[in-house]
Amino acid sequence: MTPPTPPPTSPAGGARAVAPESARWRRVGLVLAGPALLLLAFGVGNRWLALVACLLLAALGLAALTAPSVSGLVVVVRRPARAAVGDVVEHVVVVHNGGTRTSPALVLHLADNPFSPGHFGVPAVAPGEAVELRIRRTAVVRGAADGVDVVLEWADALGLVVQRRQSLAPAPVHVHPAPGAVPALPVPGPRAGAEDLAGVRPFRRGDSPAAVHWRASARRGGGPTGPALVVVERETPPVGIRVVALPEPAEVTAAEFEAVLQQATALLLADLSAGRRSGLLDADGTVHEGLRVLDALAVAQPAPRRLEAAQAAAGRDGEVVVAGAHGWRTR
Structure with a gap:
């Protein structure tokens, strides 16, 4: 799963909002609708239609004057670098206002393939201030992502024009499969020519009688303090990768x-x-x-x-x- 090409990022490592083409065309359509309706009203000589067109133009003008700005918003997402499918992972989302105007209250949408989507409200943020959200999301599929798709959605004071801006907040993550049952592996047979005997050494207090090599002990004979017992020392088999x-x-x-x-x-x-x-x-x-x-x-x-x-x-x-x-x- 290859994430989209990231937009220009801020020095702090967050992604600034970039308006999609669809939102721009919607605004252009609304701006052209008023004059078109007014021309139609004059063409047919309908005063009521002209009044509706004027009201629409006035509403659009008011919406333009009261349009909030989110150009200074920077969204930073922090989350663990690894998770398993099914894990509920906390995402720390910081929305910082680096602009000169208070940002509007808005809706924040998070969407990236490894995790379930989420939709959350963000209050107004004063210039130079930041809001931190702690969001729990479930890892639903395995995969990797370089960041989180962040969509900000807000409206003007009249609610006439809803705008959306999308960004990619860098937050690399790998979601690996959830562990299943450990598979049964065949037991490897002995290797040809393998020998685990390292030699013999004198018997010491604490050695097990089962480790005594009786034939080698008999060949050594006894001494003033008793039989010279020896025990077998075995090599630890090498364990590779x-x-x-x-x-x-x-x-x-x-x-x-x-x-x-x-x-x-x-x-x-x-x-x-x-x-x-x-x-x-x-x-x-x-x-x-x-x-x-x-x-x-x-x-x-x-x-x-x-x-x-x-x-x-x-x-x-x-x-x-x-x-x-x-x-x-x-x-």
């Missing part, structure tokens, strides 16, 4: 792919919580680790797997896990 590769387009439907993403999110979060290195292979062959896997999951799409890149990242001590809608497998 676990790389998750997602399904290819021909292997899953759209719904199955989203279910696989939920499983992958649960697995990667469990590894992260347990302190195990894990990563996600993206369509470009890049393996993302740590919290960056959540950002990659937010924008993941089915693509051909680059298993050579995954195997290179996993190395000799790691493993590559291929995700699937009907089961996961290791390579």
Whole structure:
């Protein structure tokens, strides 16, 4: 989901309002309606129609004189950089008036794809002042956005002309899938030539009798203080990175792919919580680790797997896990 090109921004990092073409054409239409109606009244000689045209022109003139200004308004949005689908996320919206006139009371609309839309009232803001709103919005779909589409809507004193201005307030966010069930992974078999024995050492107080190597102890014989027992020391097997590769387009439907993403999110979060290195292979062959896997999951799409890149990242001590809608497998 690619956000629209951002409008000119203020030095403070907020976005200034930019009037859409539709609002400009509506105002032009209302301005032309009065003179057109007046000419029609003179053409047909209808005094009542002329009176209506004059009243419309007077109302438009009054609306123009009392038209509030929002040119100095700057909207800044702050929110967490990451969220999961279904999370209710607080958005802090600051509306600052950098102009010289008090802004009118208006309606603020927030709309961007990852979150549910919202509509909120903003009171009048004096010059140099700011209003802060704390708004809770639900993350409804996974994806990424560079900012929030902010629409300001207000009217003149008579309510004759409603104006709308749209802006993009920078607030980058990644919404990753909600964690599902951790997938069942096949247990890897022993590696060829693998040996977990590091050697033997003398028995120490606190060692378990099960660790005693009796054959080696018998060969050493005894001493003045008793038998020279030795225990087996085992190497800690090396644990490398676990790389998750997602399904290819021909292997899953759209719904199955989203279910696989939920499983992958649960697995990667469990590894992260347990302190195990894990990563996600993206369509470009890049393996993302740590919290960056959540950002990659937010924008993941089915693509051909680059298993050579995954195997290179996993190395000799790691493993590559291929995700699937009907089961996961290791390579």
